[in-house]
Amino acid sequence: MEGNQNDKQVQGETNTPQPAALKDDFTKGYLTSPKEVEKGYFEFKSKTNGYTMLFPKDAVISDNFGNEKHGNEYESILYGSEIDGAVIDTQITYENKSNTQKVEPNLSLLSSSIDYKGTYNESKENGKTNYFAKDTMDIEKATTYTYLSFIKADKSDQAVRIVYTVTCQKEDKSCMSKENIFEKEATKVMKSVSFKQE
Secondary structure, three states, rough: HHHHHHHHHHHOOOOOOOOHHHHHHHOOOOOOOOOOOOOOOEEEOOOOOOOOEEEEEOEEEEEOOOOEEOOOOEEEEEEEEEOOOOOEEEEEEEEOOHHHHHHHHHHHHHHHHHHHOOOEEEEEEEEEEEEEEEEEEEEEEEEEEEEEEEHHHHOOEEEEEEEEEEEOOOOHHHHOOOOHHHHHHHHHHHHHOOEEEO
16 A cells, blocks of 8 residues: 555655655645656646656645636646755746737736746647746845746646745855756646646
8 A cells, every 4th residue: 555655754764855846744634645647757747637757856836826717727836945055946827818819919918927027948849838937136145047938738638837946055066066957847848737637
């Protein structure tokens, strides 16, 4: 039984520390299993049942800020983590409404969240169209790398907007040198979004 296996992991026959996502009961409520589906990632399942995606094992979903759900048509979550000196905040908004058909307003909404003025790259993969952009901002002693994505199902009104933000203190050279790794991780989460039809 899965529960018994989980209990054994919790009791810790090995001294492996439990990842943050499993320590937090609220976050655990979004995971389909306490087993990693890929090294460093669990599977997240939306409370709308509208999509799944990879979820970093060291991230925790906020239960009192940025979390909102209206029926099975709208859900917003915010998760955060701290990895190798970087503070990572990710906001994900899911909608299953006809307004997702209008791409430009959705991209404007994404851009306005960080005052981004640039364009988006469009790509198609596995029945989805993905619009992606990135931006870098210097804020006094820190640098923020932001990755934006609007992911739209090609054959339904389902869509997800993602704002993935990584902040490094400028004095932390190790953190500052990992920009490419941060982008790779952000796009990995974004590409893993898989829409589910009810």
